Amino acid sequence: MPTQLKSSRIRKLYPEITPYSSGFLEVSDLHTLYWEICGNPDGVPVLVLHGGPGAGATAMHRRFFDPDFYKIILFDQRGAGRSTPLGELKDNNTETLISDIEKLRKHLRISKWHLFGGSWGTTLALAYAHVHKNTILSMTLRSIFLCEQFEVDWFLSGIRNIFPENWERFAQLFPGKTGSSLLKAYYKALTSKDDEKARAAGISWALYESGCMSFYPRREVLSRDDDIETAVAMSKIEAHYFLTQMRDTKNSLLNNIEKFKQIPCTIIQGRYDMICPVISAEKLHQAWPEADYIIVPDGGHSALDPTICSRLIEAMENAKLLTSKH
Numbered sequence: 001m002p003t004q005l006k007s008s009r010i011r012k013l014y015p016e017i018t019p020y021s022s023g024f025l026e027v028s029d030l031h032t033l034y035w036e037i038c039g040n041p042d043g044v045p046v047l048v049l050h051g052g053p054g055a056g057a058t059a060m061h062r063r064f065f066d067p068d069f070y071k072i073i074l075f076d077q078r079g080a081g082r083s084t085p086l087g088e089l090k091d092n093n094t095e096t097l098i099s100d101i102e103k104l105r106k107h108l109r110i111s112k113w114h115l116f117g118g119s120w121g122t123t124l125a126l127a128y129a130h131v132h133k134n135t136i137l138s139m140t141l142r143s144i145f146l147c148e149q150f151e152v153d154w155f156l157s158g159i160r161n162i163f164p165e166n167w168e169r170f171a172q173l174f175p176g177k178t179g180s181s182l183l184k185a186y187y188k189a190l191t192s193k194d195d196e197k198a199r200a201a202g203i204s205w206a207l208y209e210s211g212c213m214s215f216y217p218r219r220e221v222l223s224r225d226d227d228i229e230t231a232v233a234m235s236k237i238e239a240h241y242f243l244t245q246m247r248d249t250k251n252s253l254l255n256n257i258e259k260f261k262q263i264p265c266t267i268i269q270g271r272y273d274m275i276c277p278v279i280s281a282e283k284l285h286q287a288w289p290e291a292d293y294i295i296v297p298d299g300g301h302s303a304l305d306p307t308i309c310s311r312l313i314e315a316m317e318n319a320k321l322l323t324s325k326h
């Protein structure tokens with residue numbers, strides 16, 4: 001059974017911190033990844049796997065960890081954030097991202113690390129564990145996304161049952177389109193050579209997602225050009241993955257979990273997560289009952305929902321007990 005406790009103590013993010021090292025790693029003739037490290041240079045390594053796919057890492061991601069204990073490693077996945085080319089879809093798939101993580105580990109001379117991921121980051125963490133289990137100290141997974149078709153169908157249609165006004169704004173860009181036809185219409189616009197069309201689709205997609213993300217919903221606004229450029233890139237990559245990277249029963253991330261179920265893992269899921277509904281976390285829990293499973297009763301999708309944030313910090317505090325410094 002999942003833990004469904006409301007923490008009596010709400011933990012807050014650690015203070016802002018700046019990287020002591022950063023750089024770019026060329027992972028192919030086309031793609032170069034941005035990476036950064038902050039915290040304790042001699043600390044226990046923790047790798048942050050950002051969501052999206054395509055959302056990129058942010059300064060906020062540095063602040064879930066005790067900087068005196070952890071060596072905090074962030075990077076932007078292919079096409080995301082400060083990695084180049086921004087929004088590039090060629091050679092951008094789950095397998096290349098797994099390979100990139102290993103190249104980064106070797107580049108930074110890391111033996112083993114904790115994995116900390118949310119949403120798409122949980123997909124990537126699980127996919128990486130299937131291939132490189134011996135490099136992982138533990139995993140903290142928030143807002144489970146299994147990259148299965150029912151989850152994309154929920155995103156494209158199911159959210160309408162909870163946020164009809166958000167969905168209407170999202171769908172009005174392509175009247176008469178629903179489900180897979182709506183996804184294909186967005187993808188066509190997002191990959192169009194018509195910059196205005198791609199920009200409009202990217203902004204609409206990003207606002208739809210962000211508007212459904214928090215436990216206390218708020219209407220988001222994109223105003224700065226760099227925010228809009230990042231939103232368009234993320235939306236394009238998400239649509240690309242939703243069309244090309246879905247997993248069926250044969251290659252489900254839930255298959256063969258027994259191969260790495262000895263890895264300590266904490267699953268943290270908001271009960272009212274409208275982007276990644278709780279059923280995916282429940283499926284993972286059924287396949288991996290050894291993992292700690294925490295349902296946050298007053299949490300949504302966002303890592304910044306106070307009770308979700310608190311649980312994540314708590315999980316990384318507990319992870320200190322799993323290993324001595326390397």
